[in-house]
Every structure is written in C-alpha cells, then in structure tokens.
Amino acid sequence: MATRRRTSRDIRTANRYEVLRQIIAESPTSRQELAAATGLSLATVATLVGELLELRLITEVGFEDSTGGRPRGLVAVNASGGALIGVDLAETYVRVELFDLALNTVARADEDVPPGGSRPEQLVARVAAAVGAVTARAGVAGARVLGVGVSVPGQVDRDSGVSEYAPNWDWHDVPLLDLLAEHLAHPLYLDNPLRACAVAEQWFGAARGRGDAVVVNLGTGVGAGLVLGGGLHRGVSNSAGEWGHSTLVLDGRPCHCGDHGCVETYVGAPGIMHNLRELSPGSALLHPGDQTATVEALARGVAAGDPVAREAVRHTARYLGAAVAGLVNLLNPEVVVLSSWVAATLGEPLLHEVREAVARHTLRRPAAATEIVLSPIPTDPVCLGAATFALEGALSSSSSSSSSGRRSRTAASS
Secondary structure (H helix, E strand, O other), X not given: OOOOOOOHHHHHHHHHHHHHHHHHHHOOEEHHHHHHHHOOOHHHHHHHHHHHHHOOOEEEEEEEOOOOOOOEEEEEEOHHHOEEEEEEEOOOEEXXXXXXXXXXXXXXXXXXXXXXXXXXXXXXXXXXHHHHHHHHHHOOOHHHEEEEEEEOOOEEEOOOOEXXXXXXXXEEEEOHHHHHHOOOOOOEEEEOHHHHXXXXXXXXXXXXXXXXXXXXXXXXXEEEEEEEOOEEEOOOOOOOOOHHHOEOOOOOOEOOOOOEOEOHHHXXXXXXXXXXXXXXXXXXXXXXXXXXXXHHHHHHHHHOOOHHHHHHHHHHHHHHHHHHHHHHHHHOOOEEEEEHHHHHHHHHHHHHHHHHHHHHHOOHHHHHHOEEEEOOOOOXXXXXXXXXXXXXXXXXXXXXXXXXXXXXXXXXXX
C-alpha cells in the first residue's frame, strides 16, 4: 500500500490543530507562548491564530503585561463556539458524550448492547438515538455540532468510513458511516478505540508532553495505542497497535480472530472471567454472561480481602505484565498507560501486580526508563478521543472549501 505524501495543506492543517490543542490546554495564552510551545515561528502562529479567530474556535480575552515591551494579547478557547460529539461503540455498550470546544463534557447517554444486539443496523439505531438524546439534553442546535467522532473496535478504514473487521461481532466490511449518515446530518469521522484512547491521553492524560507512550486499552477487547516521536502512530494501513492479537501462549485459548493464545484471551474481560472460572468454577464472584458485573465483583472482592479475587487479579496481571514487558522492550516508551473500563475498575491492585510482573520480564535499561500508570482521565477516554477526531476533521474541512464534511479523513497530524 502506497503512503500518501503530505501536502502543504496537510502541514498547515496539522499546525493549526497543534496551535488549537495548545490553546485548549493552556487557555488563556499569548501568541508568543504558543510559538515557544509549538516550535512554530511567531509569524506563523499569528496567522493561524487569526484563522482560528475567524472560525470562532477561539476568542481574544485581554492582555498581559510584558517586561520591557507592549502588553501581549491573550487568546482562549471559545468553549461556547460549537459542540463536538464522541461515540464509544463497544462490544457491550454504546456511550455518547457531547463536549464543548474546551472538551468539557456537557451531556452523556449510555445504552447496554444486549446479547444478539450487535447487528450493524441495531447499533446504528442506538447511536443515532443517543446522539439525539445528548444534543437535546445540552440544548444544542444541529448547526452547532462541528462533528461526530465514532470509535468502533477492530480494523477500520477511516477514509472510507468502513469497519473492515470487528472480530467480536464478526463484522466484515460494514459501511458504518454511510449507515449512520442515513440518520445523522452531522459530519462523521471514524477510527478505533486504540487511537481514541491514545489521543485522549496525549491531550489530557498521562501521555501529555511525552514523546513516546503506549496506551493499553483493557476492555472486552485489548489493544495498544502508540504515540511515537510525539505523534500518533497508525502504521501503513491504520492497523498499528493490534497487540491484543499477538500470541501470548502457544496453542492457547481460541480467539475470535481465529488464532489461539492471543493476549486478549487472557487479559480482556472475557479472558478475566475465564481466569476466574479456572481458579474457582463455582465462585460467587463469577456472573456468567455479564463481564461488567464480574469485573466489578472482583474489584470489590480484592478490596475486601477475598483470596479468590486477589488470586484472579494476580493471575491476570501475570499475563498482562508479560505482554506489556514485550512492548517495553520493543518500543522503549516513557510511559505505559493502563486505560479503559477494566483498568479503571480494577485500579491500583491491578497496577501494582502489573508493575511487578513487568519488572520480572523486561530488560533493566528500558524498564528503568518506563513509568506504568493508570489513566488519570475521569471521563470515558474513548469518547474524549473520538471527539478530538471530530475536531481535527472540522479543522481539516474548514481549510478546504471542496471538502464534503460528511465522511472526512482526519488530519495528518494524528
């Protein structure tokens, strides 16, 4: 597959995006501070700030004194200038969050996905209903929604809006954005939760300011979002990070992908249930058919000192630590972030055991350079990351009058 060369418009859009990201992170800020933070010239920053002001994404907010010179004008994000929507379309739930332009959560809607409810038309209907619910709750007119970012598990073609392969649903080449466009009039942008979590951590979480980071997504499925050299690493076919389908145990448990012994089958939520069942088949902690209830019961059991719960988490962490150690040895990141709902639910006890397991399996030099932390993001990182894809898409679309806006490629910066 040939790699598309970046055009001057791509570079300009990426610079505009970086300036806006810095303004959101540091509002209020001056043009001089933006130039220092981004490495762009003051003249370039001034031009980009002017464009963002015209788009009403930022606003002038006064002046600050400058030692020995004229007062510096300050700019800040125009939080009320529009809205962004992030969709976390997961194996067991649909979550939709509406954000202002400062990426603060304004409204949220959640729906469970029942067994047998994962056909494309069923999930599309749930997403459309949830998007309608959050816009109504927030009192946001459709014209103010700059875009909807949609995260769907598995392999996606973000240019065509197609879910190419979602193994847990057995989806193949589902034209997801075309289906959603029949219900939603907003611009739509597609990617998967690995990239969404990585972007959220880059903007607001433990990967902020880090050049090299791995964001481990622990949910029903498992994967790793990669930040390398300061940018989101996608790979040549937008498939980087499918670490959950790396072989951990030769001839091990069967995986939905068709292989055996994948990382996901030992540390994803169904794998954790399997671990618990092997340790204690009749455990009251096990809720057959309910991943969320089982993981929550394990967390409560660990807190209460239940020996079965503790051993199940320790057993899971041994698998996870061995797999994470491979990432640390291979990529030598500054930080590994444990993210998504399983990591958030099991929390510090899981983190402690994973750190010990990683230490046993990594080389000393990369291990000494890598922090392993829980995600500090208080909201759903997938929704937050998906919303930033919509923001990026809006910036890209606004730089080209020929852009259709309905099914847009996100900018080259991520």
